[in-house]
Amino acid sequence: MKSAVLDRLEGFMEAFRHTSVRLNPPASPEQIEAAEAAMSVKLPAEVRAAYRRFNGTTRDEVTPPSPTRPRGPALFLYAYDWADLDRMVKHWRTLKGMEAEMKESGAWQDVPLSQIPPHRKARPLDWHPKWIPVGDSGHFDAVYVDLAPAKAGTRGQIVYAGQGFGPLVSADGFNSYFGRLLDGWESGKLVLNRDNSWRTAAGAPVAQLSDAGA
Numbered sequence: 001m002k003s004a005v006l007d008r009l010e011g012f013m014e015a016f017r018h019t020s021v022r023l024n025p026p027a028s029p030e031q032i033e034a035a036e037a038a039m040s041v042k043l044p045a046e047v048r049a050a051y052r053r054f055n056g057t058t059r060d061e062v063t064p065p066s067p068t069r070p071r072g073p074a075l076f077l078y079a080y081d082w083a084d085l086d087r088m089v090k091h092w093r094t095l096k097g098m099e100a101e102m103k104e105s106g107a108w109q110d111v112p113l114s115q116i117p118p119h120r121k122a123r124p125l126d127w128h129p130k131w132i133p134v135g136d137s138g139h140f141d142a143v144y145v146d147l148a149p150a151k152a153g154t155r156g157q158i159v160y161a162g163q164g165f166g167p168l169v170s171a172d173g174f175n176s177y178f179g180r181l182l183d184g185w186e187s188g189k190l191v192l193n194r195d196n197s198w199r200t201a202a203g204a205p206v207a208q209l210s211d212a213g214a
């Protein structure tokens with residue numbers, strides 16, 4: 001699938017081919033449809049197109065860390081890797097199970113859309129079933145494609161959220177996020193630290209693309 005943003009992403013990752021992270025081969029239409037069915041959603045067209053080009057990333061575990069094969073960049077801030085479809089569905093099911101347990105115990109909290117201030121882009125929650133995990137760190141927190149935005153938000157926006165923080169809206173969509181990330185890298189506003197975490201040109205940690213003017 002041709003896409004200017006994905007072409008740029010492929011070129012960016014080519015520069016890190018010696019590292020432990022790599023883009024995966026494309027997902028098939030059947031794999032995408034199976035993932036959508038498992039989560040009872042329809043992914044935005046640009047997300048489907050991205051997975052038809054690359055089924056996320058794979059990071060090989062190099063133990064002990066090797067100076068000749070460094071970790072390589074995570075494609076989402078907070079050192080989150082781009083999840084393949086299997087990881088996406090597995091993470092979603094884990095979160096769905098946690099939601100069911102917390103609802104049963106009375107600990108789950110939801111906020112009706114009618115009670116959310118009109119300026120909010122994302123629902124003020126730790127998680128929502130229509131938040132689809134596309135970036136993960138192996139913990140509760142993740143990067144999501146938000147399919148149930150608040151009133152000022154956009155369906156398909158990129159949201160960071162986890163237990164006790166967020167949600168933070170990072171970009172209006174999948175292509176917008178990667179485009180801004182690559183713009184920041186190419187302009188020098190975003191740099192990779194020695195541990196391959198994203199930093200500003202001055203070396204400050206980056207919580208949002210806007211922190212670096214990207």
